[in-house]
Amino acid sequence: MKHVLSIAGTDPSGGAGAAADCKTFCAHGCFALNVITAVVSQNTQGVRGYMDVTPDLIADQIDAVFEDIDVDAVKIGMVSVPETIRVIADKLKQYTPRVVVIDPVMVATSGHRLLVPEAEQTLRDILLPLADVLTPNIPEAEVLTGKEIHSLADMEAVGREIAAMGAKAVLVKGGHRVEDATDLLFDGTDVHYFKGQRVESTSTHGTGCSLSSAIASNLANGMKLSDAVAAAKHYVFTGIAHAEPIGKGHGPIHHFYELYKKAGLI
Structure with missing residues (x-):
């Protein structure tokens, strides 16, 4: 069994952040580890507030994991302040995990910018170059590059530009596209398109967390990377299509649908 570490914020409603990460790791047959970067008060209707964990405690959590357990992959989610970003980057350089997948949580679904400009710059300069795979959605890719995205050609251009910043591979997620939900992967050499069927559903809470965690698990x-992305995309699509109605807003995906089906529970 592989060991996969989530470095992310909490979600008491269980659909996003560290909760979604750990459910996804387990659904892929991996042992889930987690380091908390922020305690977040949120549910299916939105974020109410959060408190950042101190850099020293984040570092201590990371040390506690790596000094005791072999880590096969790391997935990084919410990193809201420069101090958090710097300490995580330092620890990645210290422990050099084999796989690092970073989901740059920069823009809320509402369009609200989640990071102050200094934190955005720190993420771009310090953390992004440590990514084996970076998974921005379209608004986040626009923030990273300062370019607007209106087409697949634009997605490819910004994917290449972000890779030039240091990320080994970039998956520009197409969930914000009107025509379809096609994602684009630039692996440093080639471009791969992953066509996606749009599902009419309100169960989309934590889809970005779950996708990046599935890629890390795979x-x-x-x-191999292209297969890992394709399988992760199918996993999230299935989770949305078969989600249970939970909460009054945008509920979580069904992280264990395939396992429950095989077990005869559904």
């Missing part, structure tokens, strides 16, 4: 399990 890579830990030995899949």
Whole structure:
């Protein structure tokens, strides 16, 4: 069993952040580890507030994991302040995990910028170059590059530009596209398109967290990158299509649908 570490914020409603990460790791047959960067008060209707964990405690959590357990992959989510970003980057350089997947949580679904400009710059300069795979959605890719995205050609251009900043591979997620939900992967050499069927559903809470965590799990399990992305996209699509109605807003995906189906529970 592979060991996959989530470095992310909490979600007491269980659909996003560290909760979604750990459910996704387990759904892929991996042992879930987690380091908390922020305690977040949120539910299916939105974020109410959060408190950042101190850099020293984040560092201590990371040390506690790596000094005791072999880590096969790391997935990084919410990193809201420069101090958090710097300490995580330092620890990644210290422990050099084999796989690092970063989901740059920069823009809320509402369009609200989640990071102050200094934190955005720190993420771009210090953390992004440590990514084996970076998974921005379209608004986040626009923030990273300062370019607007209106087409697949634009997605490819910004994917290449972000890779030039240091990320080994960039998956520009197309969930904000009107025509379809096609994602684009630039692996440093080639471009891969992953066509996606749009599902009419309100169960989309934590989809970005779950997708990046599925990619990290698949890579830990030995899949090549393009296959890992394709399988992760299918996993999230299935989770949305078969989600249970939970909460009054945008509910979570069904992280364990395939396992429950095989077990005869559904």
